[in-house]
Amino acid sequence: MISIQEDNRMNIMKRGLFILFEGADRVGKSTQVQSLTNHISNSRNLPTKSLRFPDRTTPIGQILNQYLQNATNMDDRALHLLFSSNRWEAKDSILELLNSGTNIVVDRYSYSGVAYTAAKGIDVDWCYSCEKGLPEPDIVFYLSMSTEDATKRGDYGGERYEKVEFQMKIKQIYEEKLKRPSWKVINANRTVEEVSNEINQIFDSELESLQKKPIGTLN
Numbered sequence: 001m002i003s004i005q006e007d008n009r010m011n012i013m014k015r016g017l018f019i020l021f022e023g024a025d026r027v028g029k030s031t032q033v034q035s036l037t038n039h040i041s042n043s044r045n046l047p048t049k050s051l052r053f054p055d056r057t058t059p060i061g062q063i064l065n066q067y068l069q070n071a072t073n074m075d076d077r078a079l080h081l082l083f084s085s086n087r088w089e090a091k092d093s094i095l096e097l098l099n100s101g102t103n104i105v106v107d108r109y110s111y112s113g114v115a116y117t118a119a120k121g122i123d124v125d126w127c128y129s130c131e132k133g134l135p136e137p138d139i140v141f142y143l144s145m146s147t148e149d150a151t152k153r154g155d156y157g158g159e160r161y162e163k164v165e166f167q168m169k170i171k172q173i174y175e176e177k178l179k180r181p182s183w184k185v186i187n188a189n190r191t192v193e194e195v196s197n198e199i200n201q202i203f204d205s206e207l208e209s210l211q212k213k214p215i216g217t218l219n
């Protein structure tokens with residue numbers, strides 16, 4: 001039988017998981033990132049950190065923030081490459097966290113990058129090409145609900161992309177061009193607790209097997 005000390009030591013040696021939340025605006029990603037981060041830290045007692053993209057704190061992130069707040073304009077492809085660069089500049093710290101055993105719960109990543117640029121009519125393969133080589137998420141939770149219902153949620157309309165027609169295109173690209181069979185599609189049009197209970201259960205059931213897999217790479 002394994003002693004508690006030995007079990008703790010083995011846990012320390014396990015790598016962290018990369019958990020990603022994706023979906024259109026206002027589907028509840030940030031709320032669920034916070035909830036799962038609390039679950040992993042408090043109920044599972046594992047080191048956990050939440051991250052979000054764009055990371056608006058870096059110099060590149062500040063340029064993106066100005067664009068999102070309609071303070072500047074930019075060529076769509078140049079903008080796309082900046083969103084991607086904002087992920088590449090985080091690559092080493094993501095890998096360090098995972099390799100040191102910290103789980104990361106991430107609010108948007110490469111799939112947001114592709115969905116939002118492709119919704120402007122730019123080729124999906126071109127959009128995805130600059131994501132190849134980045135660390136691959138272990139679980140993607142895709143939060144799904146109708147654009148109409150998401151629009152009714154708080155504070156909609158403030159930033160550049162918060163327009164109903166554009167959001168409908170984004171949803172279509174996620175669901176028709178990006179969604180992989182491995183994605184966990186979550187009905188987001190339920191209470192916060194109903195959604196988080198389902199997500200916590202999925203996380204708990206996949207934790208052990210995913211910890212044994214090597215960290216993947218987007219390809």
Ligand SMILES: Nc1ncnc2c1ncn2[C@@H]1O[C@H](COP(=O)(O)OP(=O)(O)OP(=O)(O)O)[C@@H](O)[C@H]1O
Nearest residue numbers: 024025026027028029030031032153154190191192
């Ligand atoms: N399950 C839910 N039911 C009702 N309201 C919710 C639910 N989840 C989140 N909300 C509310 O909806 C709003 C948007 O939530 P949140 O910021 O988590 O979404 P988001 O997907 O991260 O949005 P965005 O991508 O636009 O930043 C907030 O006011 C939040 O309190």
Ligand SMILES: Cc1cn([C@H]2C[C@H](O)[C@@H](COP(=O)(O)O)O2)c(=O)[nH]c1=O
Nearest residue numbers: 053054083084108109112113116117161
């Ligand atoms: C990562 C990423 C994001 N976007 C868009 C999507 C949203 O409209 C904003 C971010 O808003 P949030 O409230 O901070 O989630 O940026 C994008 O166009 N491309 C990307 O790669």
